[in-house]
Amino acid sequence: MPIDFTLTREQRELQMSARGFARTVLSGVADATRHLATPAERFAATRPFYEQVVKAGFLRRMIPAPLGGEGTGVFDMAIVAEEFQSVDVNVSLTLFGSLLGLMPVMLAGSPAQQKTLIAPFLERAGAPLAAFAFSEPGGSANFASPVPGTGLRTAAHLDGEDWVITGAKQWVSSATGWDGNGADLICVVCRTDPAARPTARSP
Numbered sequence: 396m397p398i399d400f401t402l403t404r405e406q407r408e409l410q411m412s413a414r415g416f417a418r419t420v421l422s423g424v425a426d427a428t429r430h431l432a433t434p435a436e437r438f439a440a441t442r443p444f445y446e447q448v449v450k451a452g453f454l455r456r457m458i459p460a461p462l463g464g465e466g467t468g469v470f471d472m473a474i475v476a477e478e479f480q481s482v483d484v485n486v487s488l489t490l491f492g493s494l495l496g497l498m499p500v501m502l503a504g505s506p507a508q509q510k511t512l513i514a515p516f517l518e519r520a521g522a523p524l525a526a527f528a529f530s531e532p533g534g535s536a537n538f539a540s541p542v543p544g545t546g547l548r549t550a551a552h553l554d555g556e557d558w559v560i561t562g563a564k565q566w567v568s569s570a571t572g573w574d575g576n577g578a579d580l581i582c583v584v585c586r587t588d589p590a591a592r593p594t595a596r597s598p
């Protein structure tokens with residue numbers, strides 16, 4: 396059976412709006428950042444652009460409608476990613492890093508977690524950041540590798556009512572937040588029973 400890749404009217408509108416935004420707004424990112432000396436300075440300089448992404452509604456446009464946004468599926472993300480990244484990869488990474496950070500909550504959060512944690516990302520204001528902390532210094536592509544192989548080793552154990560996390564992460568987009576004190580939401584991938592041999596069903 397042939398697959399029809401023709402965009403719907405709504406998808407075509409999203410594509411045109413993302414293309415126009417990328418050309419008029421994101422095209423300014425390179426000039427605003429390339430002269431700055433450090434990654435931290437360059438990241439900070441992208442904040443006004445990310446604020447415009449949020450204000451224009453692109454973040455909430457990709458959060459699923461049942462959770463309060465206007466998203467209709469990952470195809471929306473692919474359309475926006477293609478248009479944004481053809482002009483600028485930096486602010487795009489911040490946008491999609493936030494969506495990645497929200498993904499565990501969107502997929503598996505309790506209704507209470509979804510209501511509280513997603514709410515700031517539905518606003519058309521500010522510059523909310525979410526991060527997904529998965530990768531580790533020892534290597535994490537082969538994440539399910541059992542000890543002594545390199546794999547996902549960060550562990551979390553319950554201490555009273557608090558989860559205590561032990562381990563190290565790297566490459567986590569937006570994890571620092573704008574001020575170095577952390578993103579608004581960081582989802583950290585951990586093992587809750589590090590002694591157990593990982594299986595396909597391990598956390």
Ligand SMILES: Cc1cc2nc3c(=O)[nH]c(=O)nc-3n(C[C@H](O)[C@H](O)[C@H](O)COP(=O)(O)OP(=O)(O)OC[C@H]3O[C@@H](n4cnc5c(N)ncnc54)[C@H](O)[C@@H]3O)c2cc1C
Nearest residue numbers: 492495527528529530531533534535536537565566567568
């Ligand atoms: C732009 C960008 C943004 C990123 N943002 C994030 C983020 O927000 N959060 C986050 O957690 N990470 C992030 N990363 C990190 C990225 O997701 C990881 O680099 C990726 O998951 C691979 O893990 P690794 O670097 O630990 O690779 P390694 O585990 O060191 O693997 C290195 C290479 O060996 C291969 N390999 C490993 N094990 C095996 C095996 N058993 N069989 C065959 N081949 C194998 C891998 O495919 C890979 O090519 C980002 C990376 C980039 C480039």
